[in-house]
Amino acid sequence: xxxxxxxxxxxxxxxxxxxxxxxxxxxxxxxxxxxxxxxxxxxxxxxxxxxxxxxxxxxxxxxxxxxxxxxxxxxxxxxxxxxxxxxxxxxxxxxxxxxxxxxxxxxxxxxxxxxxxxxxxxxxxxxxxxxxxxxxxxxxxxxxxxxxxxxxxxxxxxxxxxxxxxxxxxxxxxxxxxxxxxxxxxxxxxxxxxxxxxxxxxxxxxxxxxxxxxxxxxxxxxxxxxxxxxxxxxxxxxxxxx
Amino acid sequence: xxxxxxxxxxxxxxxxxxxxxxxxxxxxxxxxxxxxxxxxxxxxxxxxxxxxxxxxxxxxxxxxxxxxxxxxxxxxxxxxxxxxxxxxxxxxxxxxxxxxxxxxxxxxxxxxxxxxxxxxxxxxxxxxxxxxxxxxxxxxxxxxxxxxxxxxxxxxxxxxxxxxxxxxxxxxxxxxxxxxxxxxxxxxxxxxxxxxxxxxxxxxxxxxxxxxxxxxxxxxxxxxxxxxxxxxxxxxxxxxxx
DNA sequence: CGATCAATTGACTTAGCTCAAAGCATGTGG
DNA sequence: CCACATGCTTTGAGCTAAGTCAATTGATCG
Numbered sequence: 001x002x003x004x005x006x007x008x009x010x011x012x013x014x015x016x017x018x019x020x021x022x023x024x025x026x027x028x029x030x031x032x033x034x035x036x037x038x039x040x041x042x043x044x045x046x047x048x049x050x051x052x053x054x055x056x057x058x059x060x061x062x063x064x065x066x067x068x069x070x071x072x073x074x075x076x077x078x079x080x081x082x083x084x085x086x087x088x089x090x091x092x093x094x095x096x097x098x099x100x101x102x103x104x105x106x107x108x109x110x111x112x113x114x115x116x117x118x119x120x121x122x123x124x125x126x127x128x129x130x131x132x133x134x135x136x137x138x139x140x141x142x143x144x145x146x147x148x149x150x151x152x153x154x155x156x157x158x159x160x161x162x163x164x165x166x167x168x169x170x171x172x173x174x175x176x177x178x179x180x181x182x183x184x185x186x187x188x189x190x191x192x193x194x195x196x197x198x199x200x201x202x203x204x205x206x207x208x209x210x211x212x213x214x215x216x217x218x219x220x221x222x223x224x225x226x227x228x229x230x231x232x233x234x235x236x237x238x239x240x241x242x
Numbered sequence: 243x244x245x246x247x248x249x250x251x252x253x254x255x256x257x258x259x260x261x262x263x264x265x266x267x268x269x270x271x272x273x274x275x276x277x278x279x280x281x282x283x284x285x286x287x288x289x290x291x292x293x294x295x296x297x298x299x300x301x302x303x304x305x306x307x308x309x310x311x312x313x314x315x316x317x318x319x320x321x322x323x324x325x326x327x328x329x330x331x332x333x334x335x336x337x338x339x340x341x342x343x344x345x346x347x348x349x350x351x352x353x354x355x356x357x358x359x360x361x362x363x364x365x366x367x368x369x370x371x372x373x374x375x376x377x378x379x380x381x382x383x384x385x386x387x388x389x390x391x392x393x394x395x396x397x398x399x400x401x402x403x404x405x406x407x408x409x410x411x412x413x414x415x416x417x418x419x420x421x422x423x424x425x426x427x428x429x430x431x432x433x434x435x436x437x438x439x440x441x442x443x444x445x446x447x448x449x450x451x452x453x454x455x456x457x458x459x460x461x462x463x464x465x466x467x468x469x470x471x472x473x474x475x476x477x478x479x480x481x482x483x484x
Numbered sequence: 485c486g487a488t489c490a491a492t493t494g495a496c497t498t499a500g501c502t503c504a505a506a507g508c509a510t511g512t513g514g
Numbered sequence: 515c516c517a518c519a520t521g522c523t524t525t526g527a528g529c530t531a532a533g534t535c536a537a538t539t540g541a542t543c544g
Contacts, residue, residue, distance in 0.1 A: 069390065081390050091379050119375070123368040130365055133375040137333050140382040147389035148311065148323050151436020155532065186491065194393020196533060201492055218490065218541065397500065428523065441500060443524055460509065460522065 012039040012061040016111045019059065019087065021131045029125040036121070037113040042104035048112070050101060052094055055115035060088045063108020064183040066192075067092070070099045080192035083184060085169055089135065091115065105183040150194070153234060158193045159203040161233035163213065167226050174230075179222040254281040254303040258353045261301065261329065263373045271367040278363070279355040284346035290354070292343060294336055297357035302330045305350020306425040308434075309334070312341045322434035325426060327411055331377065333357065347425040392436070395476060400435045401445040403475035405455065409468050416472075421464040 013034050020030055042048065042065070048058070063086065069079040081100065084090055092100060093115075102110075122129040150158065167173045171180040182189075186197045193200070207213040212229055214222040223229060255276050262272050284290065284307070290300070305328065311321040323342065326332055334342060335357075344352075364371040392400065409415045413422040424431075428439045435442070449455040454471055456464040465471060 067386075069387070079390050079394065081386050091383065093380075093383050119372055123372055126365040126368060126371060129368065129371050129375065130361055133361070133371065133378065136375065136378045136382055138335075140378055140385060141333065141335050143382060143385045143389060144323050145311070147385060147392065148321050148434070148436075150389065151392055151434075152321065192390070192393075194390075197491075198493085198534085199532060202532090205492075438501060439523075440502085440525085444500090447524075 012109045012111050013037070015061040015086075015109075016059045019089070021127050029121060029128060032121045033113070033118060033128075036117050037111045040110045040112055042108050042110065044104055044106055046104050048092070048102040048110065050092055050094060050099070051114075055094050056092045057113045057115050057118050058090045058092055058102065059111040059113070060084050060086055060090065061109040061111055062086045064105045065102050065108055065110075066105055066184060066188055068101055068103055068191075070101055080188055083169075083188075083192065089132070091136070105188070149234070155193075155195055155199050156203050156206060157233050158195065159189075159200065159207065160212075160229045161235065162189060162193060163207075163221070163223060164226055164230045164233055164235065167223055167229075173223075173226055175227045177222070177224050178226060179220065181219045182221055183219070185218075254351045254353050255279070257303040257328075257351075258301045261331070263369050271363060271370060274363045274366075275355070275360065275370075278359050279353045282352045282354055284350050284352065286346055286348055288346050290334070290344040290352065292334055292336060292341070293356075297336050298334045299355045299357045299360050300332045300334055300344065301353040301355070302326050302328055302332065303351040303353055304328045306347045307344050307350055307352075308347055308426060308430055310343055310345055310433075312343055322430055325411075325430075325434065331374070333378070347430070391476065397435075397437055397441050398445045398448060399475050400437065401431075401442065401449065402454075402471045403477065404431060404435060405449075405463070405465060406468055406472045406475055406477065409465055409471075415465075415468055417469045419464070419466050420468060421462065423461045424463055425461070427460075 016037070017030050017034065020033075037059075039061075040048065042063075050056070065084050067081040067084065067090065069081055082090075083105070084102075090102070092102060119129070122132060146161075149161070153161065164174075166182060167178050167180065170182075171178045184192075186200045189195075190197045190200045195203075204213065204215065207229075208215065212224055212232070214224070216222070258279070259272050259276065262275075279301075281303075282290065284305075290307075292298070307326050309323040309326065309332065311323055324332075325347075326344075332344070334344060361371070364374060388403075391403070395403065406416075408424060409420050409422065412424075413420045426434075428442045431437075432439045432442045437445075446455065446457065449471075450457065454466055454474070456466070458464070
């Protein structure tokens with residue numbers, strides 16, 4: 001089960017601290033923020049169960065996770081809202097519509113904050129607050145852009161887009177060739193793109209035939225030309241993935 | 243052509259001022275914000291051309307508008323990113339990916355702020371900054387929820403969802419019956435949902451046959467049971483539309 | 485090394501797109 | 515005020531991309 005890390009806590013917190021805007025010199029703010037957050041280690045496929053009473057902000061210190069909507073009764077369709085990796089700051093709102101859970105794709109280290117108190121403290125340090133705001137405006141913009149694009153894109157374009165996005169986020173690669181391991185299953189990919197696993201698989205083989213992608217085992221992929229994939233995906237320039 | 247309103251400016255500004263968080267008693271902040279914003283009146287189908295150099299925050303004081311992605315060369319596919327109505331606060335980022343324009347669907351009144359300076363000033367009043375942050379976190383959450391839902395929804399569900407969303411935003415109605423006028427064309431609806439005009443039309447007739455929708459002329463619609471539509475759309479509870 | 489579950493591949497069905505024609509609104513000129 | 519013209523909308527007839535069902539292959543773990 002998910003365990004509250006006491007010994008490993010330090011390194012998670014340090015990772016979080018390093019992500020804060022540094023120019024401010026407001027060390028105390030960082031201290032106060034760290035004081036209200038706690039570190040959590042999730043093993044593969046463990047969940048962060050949402051607190052029904054308050055919103056949370058979660059910083060991903062390491063590993064990878066998916067944000068899934070768990071629509072009440074149905075067990076079948078696990079809607080994947082987004083994937084998150086080390087360095088991401090996620091807002092997990094309490095159940096307003098449905099029931100969102102953060103599920104670990106690999107072992108992962110999180111720092112969890114109660115959103116209200118986090119903002120109360122951040123309010124004392126406008127630079128921090130503004131940095132969070134800037135991040136979320138950007139994220140909103142990207143999310144909307146992607147949302148619209150998705151509505152108009154073919155399966156192949158979605159897969160290409162997904163791969164480019166992952167190359168950026170997992171391998172820090174936006175052009176040329178790169179190889180990395182996908183932490184999520186075909187089902188997760190499909191659920192996040194609105195496709196079936198079969199279609200994901202078929203499109204992947206298609207890209208393999210064209211020579212843009214190679215795969216090894218379940219998770220390892222090798223993209224021979226990220227820029228070409230991006231073009232295929234219909235990306236006119238460069239929004240980072242959701 | 244779009245004209246900078248001088249006489250009507252007052253009422254736009256007042257509308258904006260009224261939207262600010264009132265508890266703070268920081269009247270001067272509101273004054274300073276108003277000082278850097280300017281009022282703009284757009285006639286139907288006029289555009290707010292984006293400043294290539296800086297991001298903008300736009301407050302919609304009245305009327306309705308669509309945010310379109312104008313992908314460079316192509317004139318054909320006007321991707322509609324979102325619809326916006328009176329009371330909305332929109333962030334129009336400068337061209338990072340593509341070229342976004344705010345186009346008036348009806349005559350509309352806007353208050354335009356340079357984002358940087360707006361935030362500089364808001365930074366002095368944490369309550370305002372936090373309110374903007376809260377709005378955008380919420381908007382992000384909704385956008386993501388909708389994005390994922392869209393990927394999995396049928397044409398009919400998308401149309402139903404769209405209608406429910408419009409009922410909420412245009413008529414303030416979340417259940418029961420309601421009637422209102424849609425300010426956008428079928429093409430705009432289709433472009434925003436990733437459907438063709440034909441499909442939009444067909445699904446609308448379908449809903450008309452089932453007795454959930456009546457239409458009159460091009461724009462007037464009458465929903466007999468918003469809750470039923472929401473159920474049909476697969477909304478498990480209540481996210482407001484993007 | 486076998487059991488199990490994920491991924492692939494194949495055959496078939498269907499929702500939604502494309503192409504094409506006909507109906508209505510809305511607006512303009514006589 | 516009516517007639518006409520234009521452009522939005524509706525409706526129809528195929529076609530194609532993606533989903534569904536089903537069987538096979540391949541990977542991972544005990």
